[in-house]
Amino acid sequence: MAPSLTETVSLRQAPKATLRTEAGFNKENLIGYGEAYRHEDELQGTDKQPPASYPNYLPVWDNETERYPPLTEFTHVDHGKDASPNFPDLFPAGQEGVVDELTPIIGSEVTGIQLSQLTPAAKDQLALFVAQRKVVAFRDQDFASLPIDQALEFGSYFGRHHIHQTSGAPKGHPEIHLVHRGADDTSGADFLASRTNSITWHSDVTFEKQPPGTTFLYLLDGPLSGGDTLFANMAAAYRRLSPEFQKRLHGLKAVHSGVEQINNSLNKGGIARREGIQTEHPIVRTHPATGEKAIFVNPQFTRYIVGYKKEESDYLLKFLYDHIALSQDIQTRVRWRPGTVVVWDNRVAAHSALFDWQDGQRRHLARITPQAERPYETPFER
Secondary structure: OOOOOEEEEOOOOOOOOOOHHHOOOOHHHHOOOHHHOOHHHHHHOOOOOOOOOOHHHOEEOOOOOOOOOOOOOOOOOOOOOOOOOOOOOOOOOOOOOEEEEOOOOOOEEEEOOOHHHOOHHHHHHHHHHHHHHOEEEEOOOOHHHOOHHHHHHHHHOOOOEOOOOOOOEEOOOOOOEEEEEOOOOOOHHHHHOOOOOOOOOEOOOOOOOOOEOEEEEEEEEOOOOOOOEEEEEHHHHHHOOOHHHHHHHOOOEEEEEOHHHHHHHHHOOOOOOOOEEEEEEEOEEEOOOOOOEEEOOOOOOEEEEOOOOHHHHHHHHHHHHHHHHHOHHHEEEEOOOOOOEEEEEOOOEEEEEOOOOOOOOOEEEEEEOEEOOOOOOOOOOO
16 A cells, blocks of 8 residues: 655645635634633633633643644554453443443443543453444543643553644643633634534544544533534444445545644634644545444545546535535434543544534533554455
């Protein structure tokens, strides 16, 4: 298999091609930036909102004084590959642990298990279980209360930490990606003034040479209701296609770009830790632990199909995006509650936040994002 092409692109340089329907839009429009961030309001609260529950997780944008170098490739070990399929350490007999399927196709909710206490064998099984169920919500977790170094140590078991190219992060911990909209931040109304909805289906940072795999997102503060996250099973989306259409997708590659995300950050007064890159990935990728094939494109980061004319590329990508967005029978919705840690496999699941809560309430989450292998494709099998 030929290696994927990665191209470094100067900041603010336009990509070679874009989908007109998503030009200039980025999910970070749903996340507060430094220009809208009021640190004292987060520490002390406002007339309408209490102080932040976890001030050690409040974002800063000054962890670095210089640009980071490009990310280098590394050998990733997928711990789910050799894990016991019966999950004896993750769900030991005789101990509390309740698994509730959110839907038959995707998603589970687990209570009675503390992630921070898992043994290495249980972590291996966690990676496999999440790969199979695509997204799992673990309730009543202590993650948010752990020292940040300890939470990062847990995450490092699953791969090298990804450092986001633009997001705010806790002071001294750029490995943590923060999803943060502060108290009394009402800019969401401005965002929806130009769009009819907030749905942004994507897999995280797919423009990287080695995008994330097993990913952890945990709630710090949330609105009274709303702000849920939607997830879609991209392996099921592949299986729903006809064999002939599956065959047509095999061998195709698409360019994923992180340039627009950087430019969006700079235009809003944010930061850029690295130069933007564009990377080719197969449209169909294979999961190393389950062997499943999954669609690997998304409207946030995918720009065009290599070797196709613009109209051809736009047409095929739009079909795939519509297929993912409209297939509600391969989707699930996770509601955030205090103490929730959501674990998903970024290789075989896409997701979208929902901006539907009462504007002005704080929404604050932390993501630990271990990188995985370079996406690869195995031969088509009917």
